[in-house]
Amino acid sequence: MNDILDKLAATLEARKGANPETSYVARLYAQGLDAILKKVGEEAAETLIAAKGGERGQLVYEVADLWFHTLVLLASQGLGPRDVLAELARREGVSGIVEKASRRES
Numbered sequence: 001m002n003d004i005l006d007k008l009a010a011t012l013e014a015r016k017g018a019n020p021e022t023s024y025v026a027r028l029y030a031q032g033l034d035a036i037l038k039k040v041g042e043e044a045a046e047t048l049i050a051a052k053g054g055e056r057g058q059l060v061y062e063v064a065d066l067w068f069h070t071l072v073l074l075a076s077q078g079l080g081p082r083d084v085l086a087e088l089a090r091r092e093g094v095s096g097i098v099e100k101a102s103r104r105e106s
């Protein structure tokens with residue numbers, strides 16, 4: 001399942017030297033962080049609308065757009081999906097309720 005994430009991450013890295021005329025990703029990089037953040041925000045909003053609309057296929061489509069743009073954001077910051085997967089792995093098995101309570105104690 002991570003194959004596609006690794007492949008996409010490699011493509012996003014390679015696009016750092018690509019032509020913004022021919023590459024959507026290179027265009028986003030060239031537009032800068034605020035433009036990438038704007039797309040992440042838009043895709044998050046479209047995900048909310050899709051979820052409220054109740055059409056499962058549309059929700060998957062919008063979440064794919066959201067994940068894609070967050071991967072562009074990570075790449076722009078020198079990060080990648082493996083960093084996020086490592087964080088999720090670190091959290092694995094720790095209940096959110098327990099984790100939140102431990103934050104209050106410290």
Ligand SMILES: N=c1c2ncn([C@@H]3O[C@H](COP(=O)(O)OP(=O)(O)OP(=O)(O)O)[C@@H](O)[C@H]3O)c2ncn1[C@@H]1O[C@H](COP(=O)(O)O)[C@@H](O)[C@H]1O
Pocket residue numbers: 008011015022023024025026042064065068
């Ligand atoms: N997975 C994606 C992917 N998902 C979504 N998108 C693009 O993200 C944009 C989403 O924008 P919106 O949904 O807001 O639609 P829009 O209104 O057309 O967009 P805007 O005019 O608002 O920018 C569209 O242009 C989609 O085509 C993607 N573009 C590229 N990829 C991957 O990135 C690779 C590199 O792409 P290029 O850099 O373009 O070669 C591709 O081979 C794909 O694997």
